[in-house]
Each structure stands twice: as C-alpha cells, then as structure tokens.
Amino acid sequence: MKMRAKLIGDITEVKAIISHPMETGRKKDDFGQLIPAHFIQLVTATLNEKPVLEMQWGTGISKNPYLTFHLKGAKVGDKIVVNWQDNLSQTGTGEILVSAG
Amino acid sequence: MQRREFLTLLAGAIAAMLMPINALATAWNKTAFEATRLADATKNLGIGSEIASSEEVEIIAPDRAENGAIVQIEVTSHIPNTESISVLVEHNPTVLIGHFVFSNGALSYLVTRIKMAETSDIKIIVKAGDDYFTASKNVVVLENGCG
Secondary structure, X not given: OEEEEEEEXXXXXXXXXXXXXXXXXXXXXXXXXXXXXXXXXXEEEEEOOEEEEEEEEOOOEOOOOEEEEXXXXXXXXXXXXXXXXXXXXXXXXXXXXXXXX | OOHHHHHHHHHHHHXXXXXXXXXXXXXXXXXXXXXXXXXXXXXXXXXOOOOEEOOOEEEEOOOEEOOOOOEEEEEEEOOOOEEEEXXXXXXXXXXXXXXXXXXXXXXXXXXXXXXXXXOEEEEEEEEEOOEEEEEEEEEEEOOOOOO
C-alpha cells in the first residue's frame, strides 16, 4: 500500500493506493473461464489507533483502489493506519506518519 | 455415544470454531452489495424510499468517461453531523459501490475511483442523524468498465 498524509492548515489530507485486482467475478479470462470474484470488502482507517473512517466496498471499486480522505485535529507525527480485508479473507495494512504540508 | 449424537456434537464444535470468522463477515452488508436494483440496495442499507434531494451534497465526476473501469469521483457532504456516505451506480450489475462511515474528526469527504458498466446516474446518499439526503450526477460512459 502506498500512503501519504500531509497537514495543510488544520486539515490532514490522507491518500492511499492499495494493490488489489478487485475482480468482480463476472469477467472471463482468455480461455473463456470466469475469473473468480476477488475484492476488498472491509477497510478501516485509524488515527492514533482511533477509527476515523470505516468502509464497506463492493466489486464496483476500481482495480488498485484509490482513496483520499480528510482529517481534522491530526498533528504532525500522528500515525494513520489503513487495514483491509477481502472476500477471500486476505488482509493488508499500511501506515504513515502525518508530515507538514 | 451414538454415532449420530457424536456427529451433532462435532458439527456444533465446528460451528463454534467458525463463529469468530462469521462475526467478522457480518460486518460486510452482503445483501445490500449483491442487490441489482437501487431500491433493494437502499432498503438493505436501512434507508427509506423517500429521501430529500440536497444541494449540500456535492459530487464531482466527469460528464463523460472514456473508460468505465476507472471513474474518479469526489464527494463532499456539507450537511452538519454527516455520519456516512453511500455511493451507488444505478445501472451497474450490482448497484452499491461503497459505504463510508466517518468518526473522530474525519470530514465527510472522499475521493475514490469506481467502475461504471454503462451510462448512469451516480447516486450519493448521506446519513446525518436520523435523516437522509441524496444527490445524483449523470456520467456518460463510452466503454464498459465492469467486464
């Protein structure tokens, strides 16, 4: 996961890109076989271990999901963590410290 | 012990072992995400059918998308005490794209990229307290993004 968190004024802008195929289960491969569904379902973002954004995703989120969100009250050096879990129970995590914008 | 009783016990034990996994899975709203019609998706999100349109819900998305596989959207709710934002695409095979819940200082704002199968309205539903607000934005899709 690639992440960035910048404090600009009193708002922290957090950006994240997760590497994930986000397969819908409706697409066929070159041999005409359906590619099984494989997509992220649950994503949680925390600021210093407190949840700030809890997400449920479906197959309609694009491949390699991209996300920007804004936090108020975060300071330089605060830790932001993003955790995800997909429909095959695979998980991933990323973290970043807030930097001055 | 009868074989049947043993099997019942065994099944119970396995079910108990699987419980924590199931508890996690219920956090994902399967029925809402598998809904193919807008009304079914919103019903399964617990949203009533009568929702007020609001200009306080802002959607920035392209008027035309060359490739429906990646359509970037930016959503802002200017409604005080916004708790969640739901993103739906009316003409997608499954209409619910994502459900975003904000807390502890997260602003009711998000940017993400979504798939669109064909030309459709993007519908945003905002929850603030017990009230729901909605806004829509039409995007013309030139190439199917759902495959």
